[in-house]
Amino acid sequence: MRKKEGDKQTAILDAAVQVFQREGFAGAQVAAVAVEAGIATGSVYLYFKGKDAILDGVFERFWCKVLERIEGLPATEPKDQLADQLGAFFDSLSEDRALAEVYLHEHHSFLARKSGVGFDAFARCVSLGEEVFSRGVKSGQFDKGISVSLGRAFVFGGVRASLEFWLSQDSLSAAQVRKRTLRMALSALTPRGLA
Amino acid sequence: MRKKEGDKQTAILDAAVQVFQREGFAGAQVAAVAVEAGIATGSVYLYFKGKDAILDGVFERFWCKVLERIEGLPATEPKDQLADQLGAFFDSLSEDRALAEVYLHEHHSFLARKSGVGFDAFARCVSLGEEVFSRGVKSGQFDKGISVSLGRAFVFGGVRASLEFWLSQDSLSAAQVRKRTLRMALSALTPRGLA
Amino acid sequence: MRKKEGDKQTAILDAAVQVFQREGFAGAQVAAVAVEAGIATGSVYLYFKGKDAILDGVFERFWCKVLERIEGLPATEPKDQLADQLGAFFDSLSEDRALAEVYLHEHHSFLARKSGVGFDAFARCVSLGEEVFSRGVKSGQFDKGISVSLGRAFVFGGVRASLEFWLSQDSLSAAQVRKRTLRMALSALTPRGLA
Amino acid sequence: MRKKEGDKQTAILDAAVQVFQREGFAGAQVAAVAVEAGIATGSVYLYFKGKDAILDGVFERFWCKVLERIEGLPATEPKDQLADQLGAFFDSLSEDRALAEVYLHEHHSFLARKSGVGFDAFARCVSLGEEVFSRGVKSGQFDKGISVSLGRAFVFGGVRASLEFWLSQDSLSAAQVRKRTLRMALSALTPRGLA
DNA sequence: CATGAATGAGACTTCATTCAT
DNA sequence: AATGAATGAAGTCTCATTCAT
Numbered sequence: 145m146r147k148k149e150g151d152k153q154t155a156i157l158d159a160a161v162q163v164f165q166r167e168g169f170a171g172a173q174v175a176a177v178a179v180e181a182g183i184a185t186g187s188v189y190l191y192f193k194g195k196d197a198i199l200d201g202v203f204e205r206f207w208c209k210v211l212e213r214i215e216g217l218p219a220t221e222p223k224d225q226l227a228d229q230l231g232a233f234f235d236s237l238s239e240d241r242a243l244a245e246v247y248l249h250e251h252h253s254f255l256a257r258k259s260g261v262g263f264d265a266f267a268r269c270v271s272l273g274e275e276v277f278s279r280g281v282k283s284g285q286f287d288k289g290i291s292v293s294l295g296r297a298f299v300f301g302g303v304r305a306s307l308e309f310w311l312s313q314d315s316l317s318a319a320q321v322r323k324r325t326l327r328m329a330l331s332a333l334t335p336r337g338l339a
Numbered sequence: 340m341r342k343k344e345g346d347k348q349t350a351i352l353d354a355a356v357q358v359f360q361r362e363g364f365a366g367a368q369v370a371a372v373a374v375e376a377g378i379a380t381g382s383v384y385l386y387f388k389g390k391d392a393i394l395d396g397v398f399e400r401f402w403c404k405v406l407e408r409i410e411g412l413p414a415t416e417p418k419d420q421l422a423d424q425l426g427a428f429f430d431s432l433s434e435d436r437a438l439a440e441v442y443l444h445e446h447h448s449f450l451a452r453k454s455g456v457g458f459d460a461f462a463r464c465v466s467l468g469e470e471v472f473s474r475g476v477k478s479g480q481f482d483k484g485i486s487v488s489l490g491r492a493f494v495f496g497g498v499r500a501s502l503e504f505w506l507s508q509d510s511l512s513a514a515q516v517r518k519r520t521l522r523m524a525l526s527a528l529t530p531r532g533l534a
Numbered sequence: 535m536r537k538k539e540g541d542k543q544t545a546i547l548d549a550a551v552q553v554f555q556r557e558g559f560a561g562a563q564v565a566a567v568a569v570e571a572g573i574a575t576g577s578v579y580l581y582f583k584g585k586d587a588i589l590d591g592v593f594e595r596f597w598c599k600v601l602e603r604i605e606g607l608p609a610t611e612p613k614d615q616l617a618d619q620l621g622a623f624f625d626s627l628s629e630d631r632a633l634a635e636v637y638l639h640e641h642h643s644f645l646a647r648k649s650g651v652g653f654d655a656f657a658r659c660v661s662l663g664e665e666v667f668s669r670g671v672k673s674g675q676f677d678k679g680i681s682v683s684l685g686r687a688f689v690f691g692g693v694r695a696s697l698e699f700w701l702s703q704d705s706l707s708a709a710q711v712r713k714r715t716l717r718m719a720l721s722a723l724t725p726r727g728l729a
Numbered sequence: 730m731r732k733k734e735g736d737k738q739t740a741i742l743d744a745a746v747q748v749f750q751r752e753g754f755a756g757a758q759v760a761a762v763a764v765e766a767g768i769a770t771g772s773v774y775l776y777f778k779g780k781d782a783i784l785d786g787v788f789e790r791f792w793c794k795v796l797e798r799i800e801g802l803p804a805t806e807p808k809d810q811l812a813d814q815l816g817a818f819f820d821s822l823s824e825d826r827a828l829a830e831v832y833l834h835e836h837h838s839f840l841a842r843k844s845g846v847g848f849d850a851f852a853r854c855v856s857l858g859e860e861v862f863s864r865g866v867k868s869g870q871f872d873k874g875i876s877v878s879l880g881r882a883f884v885f886g887g888v889r890a891s892l893e894f895w896l897s898q899d900s901l902s903a904a905q906v907r908k909r910t911l912r913m914a915l916s917a918l919t920p921r922g923l924a
Numbered sequence: 925c926a927t928g929a930a931t932g933a934g935a936c937t938t939c940a941t942t943c944a945t
Numbered sequence: 946a947a948t949g950a951a952t953g954a955a956g957t958c959t960c961a962t963t964c965a966t
Contacts, residue, residue, distance in 0.1 A: 774937070
């Protein structure tokens, strides 16, 4: 797990994801992260202010990547675009099991701080999602009886839970879970009674 | 002898929910729980083996209550029964904001232990949900292209996220969130293309 | 291990010996002594002021018994009488393995307090031993080059160690160890050069 | 990096001996040992796994020193060599009153663990003593009617008791007690009837 | 006398963070 | 910049003792 000497910040984040997954954030020791990153304990503090900042760093990197993907998506039909957005979120986590577990267990404490570059990226992702949702509502593709933020929260939560499910089993592949999850997500937002 | 005054076990659980909400489980001190419960620190250990056991106790009480509600539901149409089950889950949390927050933040560590009376109750709730889902799939009400456990996970996660949303805002009442959430949940599982 | 209801003090002492042997004095809980004695924790404090007092009680009972035996010995030749005294000490411990272990491990803390009925009995035993030793020195049976109290301490310590040895093995019976130990003890005090 | 300043391990052991003597092992606080050693409480745990390990460390150092002395003794007549061995043991303790008291009070708990470098050194000392004893028995200098291990235990215990005696008084010097003790020890093992 | 639930001071130990090198 | 030994505050849990019943 020796990282390129040139990027200790990255090495620390990678190490942190591994250690946080194994021990949980609360149970993880900064010294263990340092060992995993192949550097000295004290060096961690040259790159991060403290333990919390490492977790923030993990999610900052994550959300910036997701944001990048989402912003790179072509503007298509609301339904398709929303599916692409949720898919990007799903993929960003399913590509890294350790990160996915850390997300499931520790993301709430990241959100609680409500500030920082990472939080802004997160908020922007949410915002982009809600924009697409709004467009869909206007065009009648999405149920207008659901508040936009509630709808966004619901499908987001559903995707999150699907990931958790995927991690817990071996029968379904990430692709299978992804496909079914997106179908459910869109279905959830689609007005019923309508064909 | 000094008799058991009232119900200290209950008092501790109630206190724990408050303290865990305020400080988070990791940040909460057993001494603070004791103060909140109006007893001495050491007394907590007469009722719970340790700090972890208190958290287990909180969720054991929660899931046993949910299970009781769910088992008390009449056997109706799969769609209705599933809505009732998810509603019971939603209600059990929306009735107690502090418990809801503790649920959102700490439930994963409860699940990680995978044992105890509380876990059994949780597993039974999951099981009951999947049974209803299965029935619905057979009767054609639910999409048969979704694996039962994935579908259950998705809607469960959606409801969880709706609760989180509800806690974060003031515009929508619990009843409103509940109603829309259940509609989304059922929609998610309903085959599309069907009228 | 239920004791006669009439003598809880005795029951507590008997129980204490068992528990102190198993756990050591420091590791023993008063509650465990109470359980072993078949009474309530609080009741212990009706008979003993505290945990220390129980240990004192154990050794008080022990030394009073030893004193009784020693005082009951006939006045004979110093060599024989000293052997009888040491034998009485040895027997009082070898008759009760648990007590012997407690003696070996905890007697020093009993002595450190230097007061109480038990300590007086102990001091009297020592004194009686030294008297006989002195007589033996005068009559030339014992080495006059050894200070009386040092000689007494040495043989006492030797007997103590023999007991410890006896507890640690199974080849030699108590009687065998006793016999050889007394021979060594007398030999230790007998002037040499008389070869 | 902060280099190891001096020898903290040694400082801790020295401090521990003082504190254990004053308070007894059970009553001693790790914090007090740290203060006595002039370091922070937490630093103790950089050198020792826990409180028990400190006590083990004290006796490990002690027995290794005794072993070194004993192994350095010239091979002479069994009587002389045994006297030298016991003398080395006596000296190692009489040179440090605090250590002697700790030995008297806490050595049994060290032995109870029956493992570690210190225990091996102890066992080796015992073994060397028994070898010499055996040789003496074969050459007729020592009483063949005493089991080797019992004889070793007896004289060992006698020396231990003499040390305890020496600590308790002021009339006899260490040298005087030593001389008389060794005479008694050898006498104890010498066959009688050879009068 | 008897009970045993309750108490709460106190100890061990951990670990995020610092800083001399 | 890098190191890792040192720090010391803080928290969990124990258990001798008390006292209301």
